[in-house]
Amino acid sequence: MDVFGSFTLLLAFVCAVYAFVGGIAAIITRHPLLVKSTRQAGIATCVLIFIGTFSLEYLLFSDNFSQAYVVSHSNRDLSAFYKIAALWSGQEGSLLFWSFLLAVYVISVLIAYRHKNGELMPYVGVILAGVQIFFLTLNNFVESPFKTLANVSASGVLEPFVRMDGNGLNPLLQYPEMVIHPPNLYSGYTGFTIPFAFALAALLARYPGEKWIHLTRKWTMIAWCFQSIGILLGAHWAYAVLGWGGYWGWDPVENASLLPWLTGTAFLHSVMMQEKRGMMKVWNVWLVFCTFLLCILGTFLTRSGVVSSVHAFANSQIGPWFVSFMLLTLVVCFVAYVKNHDYLKSENQLDSMISRESSFLFNNLLFLVACIAVLSGTLFPVFTEWFTPSRISVGAPFFNKIMIPIGLALLFLTGVGPLLAWRKTSTDSLKRNFTWPLVFGALCAVLAYILEYRNAVSLVCLFLCGFVFWTIVMEFYRGGKVIAARSGMSLMMSAHELSMRNTRRYGGYVVHFGMVLIFIGLAGAAFNTDVQKTMNLGDSMKLGPYTLVLQSADTKPEKNYTAERMIVEVLKGNKQLMMLYPEKRAFQGRDQQNGTMVAIYSTLREDVYVVFAGTDPDTNLPVIHAFLNPLVKWIWLGGVWVVMGTLLALVPNRRTALVIAGATQPAASPVAPALTPSVNLREGHD
Amino acid sequence: MQNRAKFGVGIGVILVSLGFLAWMGYGESKTYYHTIAEYQQLQGSARNHRMRVSGTVVPGSIHHSAGRTDFALEEEGKILSVSYIGSDPLPDTFVDKSQALVEGRRGSDGRFVAEHVQAKCASKYEAAPGGDKPAASSPAQQSSM
Numbered sequence: 001m002d003v004f005g006s007f008t009l010l011l012a013f014v015c016a017v018y019a020f021v022g023g024i025a026a027i028i029t030r031h032p033l034l035v036k037s038t039r040q041a042g043i044a045t046c047v048l049i050f051i052g053t054f055s056l057e058y059l060l061f062s063d064n065f066s067q068a069y070v071v072s073h074s075n076r077d078l079s080a081f082y083k084i085a086a087l088w089s090g091q092e093g094s095l096l097f098w099s100f101l102l103a104v105y106v107i108s109v110l111i112a113y114r115h116k117n118g119e120l121m122p123y124v125g126v127i128l129a130g131v132q133i134f135f136l137t138l139n140n141f142v143e144s145p146f147k148t149l150a151n152v153s154a155s156g157v158l159e160p161f162v163r164m165d166g167n168g169l170n171p172l173l174q175y176p177e178m179v180i181h182p183p184n185l186y187s188g189y190t191g192f193t194i195p196f197a198f199a200l201a202a203l204l205a206r207y208p209g210e211k212w213i214h215l216t217r218k219w220t221m222i223a224w225c226f227q228s229i230g231i232l233l234g235a236h237w238a239y240a241v242l243g244w245g246g247y248w249g250w251d252p253v254e255n256a257s258l259l260p261w262l263t264g265t266a267f268l269h270s271v272m273m274q275e276k277r278g279m280m281k282v283w284n285v286w287l288v289f290c291t292f293l294l295c296i297l298g299t300f301l302t303r304s305g306v307v308s309s310v311h312a313f314a315n316s317q318i319g320p321w322f323v324s325f326m327l328l329t330l331v332v333c334f335v336a337y338v339k340n341h342d343y344l345k346s347e348n349q350l351d352s353m354i355s356r357e358s359s360f361l362f363n364n365l366l367f368l369v370a371c372i373a374v375l376s377g378t379l380f381p382v383f384t385e386w387f388t389p390s391r392i393s394v395g396a397p398f399f400n401k402i403m404i405p406i407g408l409a410l411l412f413l414t415g416v417g418p419l420l421a422w423r424k425t426s427t428d429s430l431k432r433n434f435t436w437p438l439v440f441g442a443l444c445a446v447l448a449y450i451l452e453y454r455n456a457v458s459l460v461c462l463f464l465c466g467f468v469f470w471t472i473v474m475e476f477y478r479g480g481k482v483i484a485a486r487s488g489m490s491l492m493m494s495a496h497e498l499s500m501r502n503t504r505r506y507g508g509y510v511v512h513f514g515m516v517l518i519f520i521g522l523a524g525a526a527f528n529t530d531v532q533k534t535m536n537l538g539d540s541m542k543l544g545p546y547t548l549v550l551q552s553a554d555t556k557p558e559k560n561y562t563a564e565r566m567i568v569e570v571l572k573g574n575k576q577l578m579m580l581y582p583e584k585r586a587f588q589g590r591d592q593q594n595g596t597m598v599a600i601y602s603t604l605r606e607d608v609y610v611v612f613a614g615t616d617p618d619t620n621l622p623v624i625h626a627f628l629n630p631l632v633k634w635i636w637l638g639g640v641w642v643v644m645g646t647l648l649a650l651v652p653n654r655r656t657a658l659v660i661a662g663a664t665q666p667a668a669s670p671v672a673p674a675l676t677p678s679v680n681l682r683e684g685h686d
Numbered sequence: 687m688q689n690r691a692k693f694g695v696g697i698g699v700i701l702v703s704l705g706f707l708a709w710m711g712y713g714e715s716k717t718y719y720h721t722i723a724e725y726q727q728l729q730g731s732a733r734n735h736r737m738r739v740s741g742t743v744v745p746g747s748i749h750h751s752a753g754r755t756d757f758a759l760e761e762e763g764k765i766l767s768v769s770y771i772g773s774d775p776l777p778d779t780f781v782d783k784s785q786a787l788v789e790g791r792r793g794s795d796g797r798f799v800a801e802h803v804q805a806k807c808a809s810k811y812e813a814a815p816g817g818d819k820p821a822a823s824s825p826a827q828q829s830s831m
Binding site for chain 2 (some may be wrong): 352397625
């Protein structure tokens, strides 16, 4: 099966090269048969990558310990669930997994658009094949996952060698979220290839702006959704497994996943400027290019170990390949831009500081500065090593100092932006739209103060959360009221109907609502407290309003590990709330490794987060480290809303001509009260 | 043109403020990476920087005592004595021969006083017999962040 897998990947490489070279010939000659055959070569490439990936999974499931990859990342006792995850737990497998996910996207695009966008698709096919060639080169010639173990015999001949068992999967990765977090994050990374291919193809083919922007926007939303889920699941994994009480540590790999998310989010906003007013075309194209390059950079940082990190893989061979590919991509983008930049000329200019356009402009500026700050902070050790004799890193204070004000400013714009009119907003409309949100925001801040969340930044954050929340409620209320008046439906049903008629706009608001919840959770971080104590059985410790009692300890043998559990009772006053079981796991394998399992009692108000931190070397008693983390649950809830909002935005609009015609009347425009109809505005759903 | 100037000022104010914050954050958190050999040759104010040093834990050198853990790191034949005084327990992967990254400052007696210790187990993913190269190393665990 290893030879078979290896062969399919080689064949996939050949097909990808044909799709690339033949595709260029097809663009030049415009021969229909050549166009068709290169598309089919592209589809064949994807199918062969699928077969190659399933071959590696087959080797993992059949415990084939003649294979170096299987030995390094699996063992006989590993459950089937984690044998799936073993595919992406090592360097070679994860690069194959990248190719696999990219192939899923590529085959979807090639099949879905086989009869559409005839002018554009040959270019798209060539660009996608180019990216696939790069990853298949790594899969075949640099980091092949199909390497057989061999010993040098006494006679100096290489002989195959089979191990009895494997080393097992890294304990840190043996956690359910680790099975779903990487596929999501990778689907985000790979997914941004599609908008990149459409944007570059459109630029090369000088394809009409309105068409490519629609295609690109949809695929960007899909990739963005996966990237968001991946980032949040990664944060949750760090919170629930690493046992340090936090969810975000500005680790290089975390930062790498945030970078394309920041530029992708900026693009999803600025694309509306292009749709509505024909502005920011150059900016949009470069945002898509940069997002793709940052995805490649993210993969490179994760895989190459260029920046010392808890995740990074050591001493990789792939660094120069990635750097070359990024440089080549950058050159291609730059040449395409220089050759065709006249096609990206802006059709309008900014009219006023207080307008929808300017809110988008500042939104994009902040996302870009955030991206540059995170990127420079992450690569700081690399830059300083290049340009100075020292290697200097920066830590959390650097990132927090910049990112907290940017985050708050973006939250402010989240509330303000949708209520501002295109071109120019009148003072009357400002008063009408912002009075109640400001009042509600102030009430939220007062409530937070009474509940003793007394920290300046957190209070500002909660004020803004209230402000944004009320602007969103108002948007649904006003639009819903119009539909209710015309159709006689209830307000709730009308709001639902409203959302279905303009899914992108109202899906966007649902995403904004999710972000509000996430910011509420982030505001809680200022009030985290923790206590650490060496405890005997029966001992107790105070943690805010809670009392933790170490009731007993036991040992629980499982299939692949043995867990040493502490049984901790949580009391509030004299009321028993629940039992928590923080544990240490000793994993079987060639080298015994340990893992920590945190136990969490989570409520909307706060999390009681208990870690069995180890054994005191002096007394041999267990050390319990307990954290009281307010409002963390809101982050995960917010994540769910962000995903639901994105899915809503991807649903096609329900068409109802009658009401839409009424709702766009300037005099009675409650759906978008601040929107001034203008000949400069185009069709589109914002 | 007037609009452009307004936008220019707005953007300028934002960039300057964020640049200032970045500079402050940099000053607070900058940490120098040094090899053990470099650390031992540091002179003057460079000795007072916040630093990160990595090495292999010398077998048998880990000694626990009340409130601190002493150990030694080795790299290219140079030895560095380290005292860990952080409140968090050391990571599970911190054992003899593991690769450790310590972060902290130089103590008055020349020992390295570590506030954070990261460790990864070096032996876990060493080259499989007959394998042509070491596979990926495991992610390190951190004592705190």
